[in-house]
Amino acid sequence: xxxxxxxxxxxxxxxxxxxxxxxxxxxxxxxxxxxxxxxxxxxxxxxxxxxxxxxxxxxxxxxxxxxxxxxxxxxxxxxxxxxxxxxxxxxxxxxxxxxxxxxxxxxxxxxxxxxxxxxxxxxxxxxxxxxxxxxxx
Amino acid sequence: xxxxxxxxxxxxxxxxxxxxxxxxxxxxxxxxxxxxxxxxxxxxxxxxxxxxxxxxxxxxxxxxxxxxxxxxxxxxxxxxxxxxxxxxxxxxxxxxxxxxxxxxxxxxxxxxxxxxxxxxxxxxxxxxxxxxxxxxx
Amino acid sequence: xxxxxxxxxxxxxxxxxxxxxxxxxxxxxxxxxxxxxxxxxxxxxxxxxxxxxxxxxxxxxxxxxxxxxxxxxxxxxxxxxxxxxxxxxxxxxxxxxxxxxxxxxxxxxxxxxxxxxxxxxxxxxxxxxxxxxxxxx
Amino acid sequence: xxxxxxxxxxxxxxxxxxxxxxxxxxxxxxxxxxxxxxxxxxxxxxxxxxxxxxxxxxxxxxxxxxxxxxxxxxxxxxxxxxxxxxxxxxxxxxxxxxxxxxxxxxxxxxxxxxxxxxxxxxxxxxxxxxxxxxxxx
DNA sequence: GTGGTCTAGACCACG
DNA sequence: GTGGTCTAGACCACC
Numbered sequence: 001x002x003x004x005x006x007x008x009x010x011x012x013x014x015x016x017x018x019x020x021x022x023x024x025x026x027x028x029x030x031x032x033x034x035x036x037x038x039x040x041x042x043x044x045x046x047x048x049x050x051x052x053x054x055x056x057x058x059x060x061x062x063x064x065x066x067x068x069x070x071x072x073x074x075x076x077x078x079x080x081x082x083x084x085x086x087x088x089x090x091x092x093x094x095x096x097x098x099x100x101x102x103x104x105x106x107x108x109x110x111x112x113x114x115x116x117x118x119x120x121x122x123x124x125x126x127x128x129x130x131x132x133x134x135x136x137x
Numbered sequence: 138x139x140x141x142x143x144x145x146x147x148x149x150x151x152x153x154x155x156x157x158x159x160x161x162x163x164x165x166x167x168x169x170x171x172x173x174x175x176x177x178x179x180x181x182x183x184x185x186x187x188x189x190x191x192x193x194x195x196x197x198x199x200x201x202x203x204x205x206x207x208x209x210x211x212x213x214x215x216x217x218x219x220x221x222x223x224x225x226x227x228x229x230x231x232x233x234x235x236x237x238x239x240x241x242x243x244x245x246x247x248x249x250x251x252x253x254x255x256x257x258x259x260x261x262x263x264x265x266x267x268x269x270x271x272x273x274x
Numbered sequence: 275x276x277x278x279x280x281x282x283x284x285x286x287x288x289x290x291x292x293x294x295x296x297x298x299x300x301x302x303x304x305x306x307x308x309x310x311x312x313x314x315x316x317x318x319x320x321x322x323x324x325x326x327x328x329x330x331x332x333x334x335x336x337x338x339x340x341x342x343x344x345x346x347x348x349x350x351x352x353x354x355x356x357x358x359x360x361x362x363x364x365x366x367x368x369x370x371x372x373x374x375x376x377x378x379x380x381x382x383x384x385x386x387x388x389x390x391x392x393x394x395x396x397x398x399x400x401x402x403x404x405x406x407x408x409x410x411x
Numbered sequence: 412x413x414x415x416x417x418x419x420x421x422x423x424x425x426x427x428x429x430x431x432x433x434x435x436x437x438x439x440x441x442x443x444x445x446x447x448x449x450x451x452x453x454x455x456x457x458x459x460x461x462x463x464x465x466x467x468x469x470x471x472x473x474x475x476x477x478x479x480x481x482x483x484x485x486x487x488x489x490x491x492x493x494x495x496x497x498x499x500x501x502x503x504x505x506x507x508x509x510x511x512x513x514x515x516x517x518x519x520x521x522x523x524x525x526x527x528x529x530x531x532x533x534x535x536x537x538x539x540x541x542x543x544x545x546x547x548x
Numbered sequence: 549g550t551g552g553t554c555t556a557g558a559c560c561a562c563g
Numbered sequence: 564g565t566g567g568t569c570t571a572g573a574c575c576a577c578c
Contacts, residue, residue: 049570071550071578082244100257107219110258117254120237121247186563323578356518374531381493384532391528394511395521460555482563482565
């Protein structure tokens with residue numbers, strides 16, 4: 001559970017936590033049913049306020065990724081069902097388009113961009129069907 | 138200069154303006170040397186606060202995309218040189234990675250994601266040989 | 275005494291126990307004078323903490339529904355007298371009102387809501403003439 | 412915008428705000444497009460912390476009932492679409508069942524319970540098609 | 549021990 | 564002016 005937080009980033013800390021937990025789960029470094037550090041543990045590990053961790057956990061629960069059992073703690077859900085929210089997909093497409101625009105202004109070649117995308121997709125998606133390919137990043 | 142602004146979007150309006158101007162330039166709907174509407178014109182066209190337009194123009198100037206000539210107006214720069222800022226590239230890579238993660242939780246297939254990326258890359262890069270001319274800085 | 279507990283529910287487990295015992299009594303699946311499982315038995319049956327069962331029993335006793343005889347065990351009271359606590363009635367009305375509001379936002383038809391209410395009322399009140407016998411306190 | 416908050420209630424204050432705003436909208440005391448008091452105004456009106464109001468507004472936005480425009484304020488959405496979430500409907504049914512059980516222990520007659528339900532349904536639902544019936548509580 | 553709520557007060561970005 | 568985020572510290576309910 002070593003998360004990389006950047007307090008200077010414009011992305012709120014709680015959202016950085018959300019993102020990185022989601023990444024850890026996809027990479028199977030956090031397994032279904034596994035217990036997350038308690039809010040207090042996490043906050044002292046990351047040197048952030050417990051409320052910030054709490055907000056991150058609540059958001060993850062709202063997204064159907066983790067669950068909290070009263071008095072027990074917080075756990076990764078057994079079955080994380082991808083829900084194909086059309087609005088979110090459209091937002092993602094827009095974000096992707098914007099990234100492409102930015103990459104052009106940064107002088108990034110098309111091939112590089114696609115290569116990166118493929119590499120990230122393999123890195124994560126590999127875990128779903130074949131675990132051995134998840135480490136060849 | 139018909140921009141699509143969404144006041145409900147969580148992306149700041151000034152940033153939406155910046156993004157769409159950059160897109161228009163890439164698509165050659167705004168040509169080098171062309172004059173942009175004045176801050177007042179733009180703000181009344183888009184029904185937004187002049188300060189917002191001003192902030193967008195300042196950001197575009199900061200990024201080396203447009204220039205303001207006092208008393209003359211604001212113009213698209215003749216040569217927009219992609220500056221390969223390593224930090225920005227790394228940030229873009231992170232953003233791309235995050236998009237890939239989100240797409241996984243939305244149940245989007247790898248092929249779809251790559252297809253979209255390719256389509257956007259072609260859409261922009263196709264109109265101009267921006268990639269080849271990116272080294273003549 | 276097969277209770278359906280959901281550790282994921284936001285209703286505290288002790289309260290779920292209280293609710294379901296009250297339901298069993300109304301449905302005459304638990305009869306007046308009948309002995310409840312001991313705290314230990316119940317906790318091992320339900321795989322929950324004995325303290326949780328204990329809290330549920332205390333609450334049921336506080337509500338005048340069961341009684342604990344030292345050394346003998348815990349029993350359903352012979353005569354459960356509905357006590358028309360005005361405050362609780364008002365709270366119930368508020369809760370009902372809130373349910374109606376929620377049902378509206380969920381797009382539930384008035385008829386459906388009333389049908390459900392009637393069905394539940396019949397389900398419970400039908401088995402016993404609780405309403406008529408409610409005045410013999 | 413006179414809300415009745417009960418700090419002693421077990422329902423969190425932010426949730427009480429959410430509930431009552433939803434009620435005001437159903438009763439057409441808050442109209443689509445109307446501006447809600449700012450977070451600061453509301454917090455000073457209700458004598459609660461701005462963060463508490465903020466949490467309530469965020470929840471209302473998450474439920475698709477209001478929207479916030481950056482720097483402008485918070486507004487009731489034009490079209491509030493009831494979304495028939497099956498899980499939430501089932502939870503509502505359970506809550507209704509529980510209310511029926513409670514009403515029995517409080518000695519409430521079936522007819523009273525149904526009468527109340529009908530009255531609340533008419534009070535709110537009346538606003539949808541005929542405004543004149545909304546005041547005959 | 550666990551998470552949830554509330555307060556107070558500060559800082560920031562947006563328009 | 565608006566809302567959003569973060570911190571610090573307190574209190575509570577649950578198990």
